[in-house]
Each structure stands twice: as structure tokens, then as C-alpha cells.
Amino acid sequence: MRVHKTLITTFVLVLMFSCKNNAQPNLEQESIIQSEPVQVATENGKAKAHFASGCFWCVEAIYESVKGVEEAISGYAGGHTKNPTYESSNTGQTGHAEAVEVIYNPKIISFSTLVDVYFASQNPTQFNGQGPDHGSQYRSIIFYQNEKQKEIILQKKKALANKLGKPIAAEVYPFQKFWVAEEYHQNYEKLHPENSYIQGVSIPRLKRFQAKMPEVLKEKHQK
Template structure:
């Protein structure tokens, strides 16, 4: 996790032994019609859950055309989730990011490629030692075009690797912004042990394999 606590204790505390993902309220979220966020001042928004948002924020902000990555919660059925409540695994929400980007510079398709290239695509309910439904992988779509892009890329990846891809595909409903202290965490706390040992290595692994023409030269 993000604090210096024995991994075994974390696994016990953040156990997935809850019924959040099987509740009728959660099924209603998964089966709902997607909500489309309008383009504002030429900027579009996309939403992804891929483990710890401290990691994901920095990854997307290294991509050309991405103005900002905001940490928050999405995919669940409870209102006003907090870091504490989402970490129980009982809200249905996952740690997620809102990506504010210029669609004239970077496409939604490329953002999906970034998503798959920056994670362990086979790990269920987590990334690395961050485990639990609150860390599960979800790609959110806002319309049928986005849904088809996601499903085609997910199927192609599964075929090429010969594995089951863990990412779930949800209709976007609402994004809840996380507490202020979570925002720009990697930039503001570069020497934090989690940032040094988890976030930065994950960012560097992504940058090493993603096409350089899509990455900002000055980023991190």
C-alpha cells in the first residue's frame, strides 16, 4: 500500500471478502446507460481505473495532449466516497483518474493504449501489492464508439498475449474527486517511499516501451 505497513496486514485489512461487487446496486451501475461528458474549451475527458491513482496520474501526464490527470473515485454505487470508505472495498468504487486532454493532439484510442501499456493487464483486483476491489482495473466509456474501441483493443490484446485481460469495461456514470492531498502526489512528494519504490518504477517501465512520439520530452 502507500504507507509503511506490513503487506500481510494490508492483505488482511483490505480483504476482498465483501459483497460490494455482487450487490444489485453495483449491477445497476454496470448496466446503466453511459453519461457523456461534453467537450469544454476544446478539452475532452476520459476516465480510467488502474490501481493506485498516485501511479496513474503521473503516467497520463507524461503523454502529449494530456493537460491534467485528476485523482478520484468511480465505478461504484455509493455517493461521496472518500479514501477511507473506498479502501474498505465496500463502496463499489475504484481509485480512478480523470484525464483532461486535447482530442486534436491525442485520441481516445491512444489513451486506451496508454492504459494497457502501463499496467499488469492480467492482475485481478489490484496492481502489484495494492490489492482489493478498490484497485481493480476499469475502463470507462461514454458512448458506443468508445465502447467498441475498448472492446476491440481488449480482445486483440488477449489474443496476442494468449491471456485473459483483467480490465472491466463500465459505462461512465460519475467521477468523484479525491481529497486535495492526493492530487499531484508524485510531483509534491517525490521522496515518499511509495513514490520512489512503486510509482516512479511503474512510470519508467511504461515510458521505456511506449512510442516516444507520444510522450512529452520534459515530463518527469
């Protein structure tokens, strides 16, 4: 009986320790979701917006084809750890998703239209991934910097859910910080057009978006 009790006690302690370890990242992630958004100041008339929508190679190329977008930078956002890397984010333990920072001219394109681009360039009902990419690091997140942006996102998400009759996968997060990805990820689709993933996934995804919203494309991307 004493041995039996000892085994039970040991099991409970192991279980408690295990649960604590598993719960901690969730608590840390919840604190990110409940945080006050960080407003990014405009620089030289340019604003910044942040989106996660699967592989950042794909998303970067999509936004850089849009009028009013000066540049899209690949990186990581939405997690609870500092200095995330490609390797660490791929573990699914950091809370971060592959994301892009969109630098745009608000006199040419609005945040609202950038959200339209976001939904038009993905499968909005696919949770934890896009296309062949699966995992929390590929989940869909739209980041807001203020209540006005949050309202725009929520209204568009609701309207799309009603239209499709299905739940929309995109999470809505207050923006906290964007971590720039490793240099070899930047402009990947443009620099590596022969890559099999680019050929089979990125370029077809870009073309599907361009067919949906030709009115927002830069002249060089119009047919």
C-alpha cells in the first residue's frame, strides 16, 4: 500500500509539473492577445501594417504587387518570445507566425483595402496553415494598431463568414512587435523563381490573387 501511494504521489507530481510546463506558453500567449496595441508612427508619409497568412515568401510577393505598397518584409509576429528565428518558430513553441510587414502609402491605398487583399489572397477558412503548409507558425493573423483598424478587420471577417457560410480562420491580434526574418528569406520569390516551392505554390497563389483583384495591381503586374 505504501508503495502504491508513493507511485500515485509521484504520478501526480509529474502530471502537475507537466501541466505547468504545457500551460505556461499558453498563459504567455494569452497575455500577448490581451495586450494594448502598439501604434507604429508613419515615416516619410509611409505607414506599416502586419499580416500573417501562411508562408511569408508567398505573402511578401502578393503585397509587393499592389499599388501603394512600397515594400513587404518577411518576418515573425504574434508570439511571446524574443528574437524568434526560422528554426525556433517552426517548433510551434514560440507563438510566432510567419508574417509580413507592409510599408505603404495611405494616400494611395487604405488599411481597409490591404485587409481586402489579405482575404482575397488566401483560403480564409483554412486553420493553422495555407495550402501545403501546416502548423501554428503558418496560421492566419491580422494585426491591428488601434480600435479603428480592429473594427475594420472584425467587420470584414464577419461579412466574409456570412458570405461563405463558414468560420474564418484569421485570428485578430493587437500588434506588439515585428521581428525581421533572416536575410535569405527576403524577396525569396523574386530571387528564386526556379525553386520548386515557388513554382508549385507561390506563383500560382500570386496569380490567383491577381485574377481576383486586378484593380489594385501595380501597372507592371497588370495583364
